[in-house]
Amino acid sequence: MIKYLLRYREILLVVIIAVLLAAFSTRSPGFARPANLSNIFNDTSILIILALGQMAVILTKSIDLSVAANVAFTGMAVAMLNAAYPGLPLIVILAAALGIGAVLGALNGILVWKLNIPSIVVTLGTLTIYRGMAFVLSGGGWVNAHQMTEPFLQTPRQIFLGLPLLGWTAILIVAAMYLVMSRTLLGRAIYASGGNPAAAVYAGIDVGRTRFLAFTISGTLAGLCGYLWVSRYAVAYVDIAAGFELDSVAACVIGGISTLGGIGSVAGAVLGSLFLGVIKNALPVINISPFSQMAISGAVIIAAVVFNARQERRRGRIILRDRGASEQIEGVT
Amino acid sequence: MSTMQEKRNIPDRLGTSTARLLGSWEMLLLGVAILIFIANAFASPYFLNAWNLSDATFNFTEKALVAFAMALLIIAGEIDLSVAAIIALASTAMGAAAQAGVGSFGLVMIGIGVGLGCGIVNGTLVSVLRLPSIVVTIGTMSLFRGIAYIVLGDKAYGGYPDSFAYFGQGYVFWVISFEFALFVVFAIGFAILLHATNFGRRIYAIGNNEFAARFSGIRVERIKFILFLLTGLMSGIAAICLTSRLGSTRPSIAQGWELEIVTMVVLGGISILGGSGRIGGVVIAAFVMGLVTFGLGLLNVPGIVMSIFIGLLLIVTITLPILIRQIRQRATA
Numbered sequence: 001m002i003k004y005l006l007r008y009r010e011i012l013l014v015v016i017i018a019v020l021l022a023a024f025s026t027r028s029p030g031f032a033r034p035a036n037l038s039n040i041f042n043d044t045s046i047l048i049i050l051a052l053g054q055m056a057v058i059l060t061k062s063i064d065l066s067v068a069a070n071v072a073f074t075g076m077a078v079a080m081l082n083a084a085y086p087g088l089p090l091i092v093i094l095a096a097a098l099g100i101g102a103v104l105g106a107l108n109g110i111l112v113w114k115l116n117i118p119s120i121v122v123t124l125g126t127l128t129i130y131r132g133m134a135f136v137l138s139g140g141g142w143v144n145a146h147q148m149t150e151p152f153l154q155t156p157r158q159i160f161l162g163l164p165l166l167g168w169t170a171i172l173i174v175a176a177m178y179l180v181m182s183r184t185l186l187g188r189a190i191y192a193s194g195g196n197p198a199a200a201v202y203a204g205i206d207v208g209r210t211r212f213l214a215f216t217i218s219g220t221l222a223g224l225c226g227y228l229w230v231s232r233y234a235v236a237y238v239d240i241a242a243g244f245e246l247d248s249v250a251a252c253v254i255g256g257i258s259t260l261g262g263i264g265s266v267a268g269a270v271l272g273s274l275f276l277g278v279i280k281n282a283l284p285v286i287n288i289s290p291f292s293q294m295a296i297s298g299a300v301i302i303a304a305v306v307f308n309a310r311q312e313r314r315r316g317r318i319i320l321r322d323r324g325a326s327e328q329i330e331g332v333t
Numbered sequence: 334m335s336t337m338q339e340k341r342n343i344p345d346r347l348g349t350s351t352a353r354l355l356g357s358w359e360m361l362l363l364g365v366a367i368l369i370f371i372a373n374a375f376a377s378p379y380f381l382n383a384w385n386l387s388d389a390t391f392n393f394t395e396k397a398l399v400a401f402a403m404a405l406l407i408i409a410g411e412i413d414l415s416v417a418a419i420i421a422l423a424s425t426a427m428g429a430a431a432q433a434g435v436g437s438f439g440l441v442m443i444g445i446g447v448g449l450g451c452g453i454v455n456g457t458l459v460s461v462l463r464l465p466s467i468v469v470t471i472g473t474m475s476l477f478r479g480i481a482y483i484v485l486g487d488k489a490y491g492g493y494p495d496s497f498a499y500f501g502q503g504y505v506f507w508v509i510s511f512e513f514a515l516f517v518v519f520a521i522g523f524a525i526l527l528h529a530t531n532f533g534r535r536i537y538a539i540g541n542n543e544f545a546a547r548f549s550g551i552r553v554e555r556i557k558f559i560l561f562l563l564t565g566l567m568s569g570i571a572a573i574c575l576t577s578r579l580g581s582t583r584p585s586i587a588q589g590w591e592l593e594i595v596t597m598v599v600l601g602g603i604s605i606l607g608g609s610g611r612i613g614g615v616v617i618a619a620f621v622m623g624l625v626t627f628g629l630g631l632l633n634v635p636g637i638v639m640s641i642f643i644g645l646l647l648i649v650t651i652t653l654p655i656l657i658r659q660i661r662q663r664a665t666a
Contacts, residue, residue, distance in 0.1 A: 063467070111648065115655050120412075120467060121605050124592055125648040132641030140635070238637065246475055249468070259468045291486045291584075295479025301472035305464050 009256030013271040028285045044277030045170035051251035052177045053218030055269040060211045061194040061261030062119035067222045068244035069130035074226025076134045079143040079236035097227040105219010109212035145234035178266045194261025254304045358602040362617045373628040387508035393623030394512040395571045400597040401523040402567040410540045410607030411466040417590035418477035423447040423572035425481040428490025428582035437497040448569015456561030460554040481584040490582040501578025524612040540607030596647040
């Protein structure tokens with residue numbers, strides 16, 4: 001039974017999350033009530049969406065550290081757009097968010113694809129550039145709630161069947177990503193590019209282009225999160241979502257997505273995000289200082305990496321240096 | 334793609350074409366440094382003053398101390414993103430000890446000890462448990478800084494003993510600061526270690542072909558462990574200098590330095606793919622980055638805009654050689 005559980009990371013995570021919920025509700029009886037659970041899910045929605053984008057990138061044996069900076073830039077851009085032109089319908093704002101996010105993501109993808117630069121270096125660089133651009137764009141200023149229009153602020157808060165639209169957006173994205181990953185050529189190409197790049201090339205898959213598309217997906221979802229973040233917290237400033245890129249990586253690693261690429265599932269990314277979401281929401285309940293959250297995420301990431309490596313039972317190869325794979329590709333082309 | 338092929342051949346060709354290539358890279362960098370120096374001299378009438386120039390060195394000495402060790406680590410094909418977090422944790426530990434009345438000597442020992450301790454954690458995770466360094470150090474990065482946040486929260490430590498100020502504010506001789514002297518000593522020390530010892534030779538061997546290195550009897554894991562230890566140690570020393578210079582500790586101390594340190598190493602001509610580069614390049618890169626940020630500071634450019642330049646510098650310096658090589662290949666083909 002335990003072996004079975006260990007083999008299926010998703011089931012194990014569900015059990016752990018259930019145990020956590022049960023444990024926390026002994027401290028605070030209301031914790032596991034449906035209303036609070038729906039709250040936690042809504043609170044975790046943005047992380048879930050970002051983690052799904054990160055998952056697509058990690059599956060191709062890359063990493064995207066620029067997602068949080070993308071959220072900050074896109075969030076700032078759409079908030080300023082909304083403040084400057086209050087007449088613009090929300091659909092235009094949403095399209096702008098997706099578009100800006102996609103462009104920023106595609107920029108990462110182009111550098112990784114065409115110049116073959118390791119993704120870690122590209123996105124470490126664009127991380128500072130995008131956030132710096134948010135500063136240049138806003139002049140260091142804030143966009144506050146009173147400058148934003150009603151539909152901009154209120155739409156994600158509309159409650160439908162007990163869950164705000166923000167939560168439904170996450171569910172929609174989860175469903176879409178599930179379909180993409182399991183039912184489309186792109187999804188298969190993403191798994192193949194990370195699982196065995198050489199074999200992928202033999203099978204006629206353009207690994208570089210697949211990575212580019214994964215980065216574009218990640219960027220587009222980050223752009224969407226930019227709007228959602230600004231609307232949810234009703235404020236836009238340069239430092240929003242600072243450090244959130246680590247949370248998205250953590251959610252993936254906890255969810256069993258291998259940083260060696262090719263291994264992982266949509267359900268894993270979602271459960272990994274929910275695990276972090278439950279812990280974040282539980283800290284105040286069990287009287288632990290919110291300052292300890294960072295250390296807890298760090299410890300959980302390390303534990304998850306150790307656990308993943310045990311499970312994969314093979315030598316960890318690093319994302320930074322994709323030499324083995326590129327050599328093999330070379331041999332083919 | 335065949336650039337990778339060339340790099341693999343380095344071990345039996347060291348001292349010929351690669352050395353020339355690297356030499357020209359360093360000469361180019363030196364040219365850039367001189368240009369920036371002249372530009373700075375024209376931009377501000379106060380620039381060409383011995384004391385002003387001495388002040389300018391504080392912009393890079395602490396980061397460069399860590400960059401030397403990071404260079405070795407990157408040449409060996411690993412990376413440590415937790416260096417800035419190690420500085421924060423070491424600084425916090427020294428702050429706590431200073432509150433308890435520990436003297437300067439004790440504080441230095443604590444700084445070095447915490448640095449070594451963190452290095453042991455990273456080294457164990459990477460070389461004993463054989464986990465990918467990029468994910469591990471993303472984890473320890475939030476763990477180490479997270480512990481600093483748990484200890485300090487939103488408070489700060491101050492009240493260091495007067496004699497402690499020497500490490501960051503003292504002068505050895507005329508305008509030569511203690512930090513600059515330390516920078517020179519370690520630059521020479523690391524250059525000897527990397528370029529004139531068996532140990533350094535082995536680092537290149539591991540970075541070029543870990544598999545072959547293992548077969549030729551090099552204890553790969555042990556050397557990697559030592560390199561992580563060394564990086565932790567240098568971060569501890571940097572923490573001593575920085576804490577002494579600032580005279581106070583906040584948990585956000587040295588935030589984002591990991592990026593600047595990696596940029597410094599890569600700008601210095603160390604291949605992010607491992608296996609090539611020289612300490613001399615890192616030394617010049619340290620001057621270039623120090624002069625750029627100092628010059629921008631003289632022009633009143635805000636810090637976050639400076640970080641755009643750093644990000645661009647990182648991407649451009651990696652992109653340029655690749656682009657040039659691609660164009661050359663197209664020309665010859």
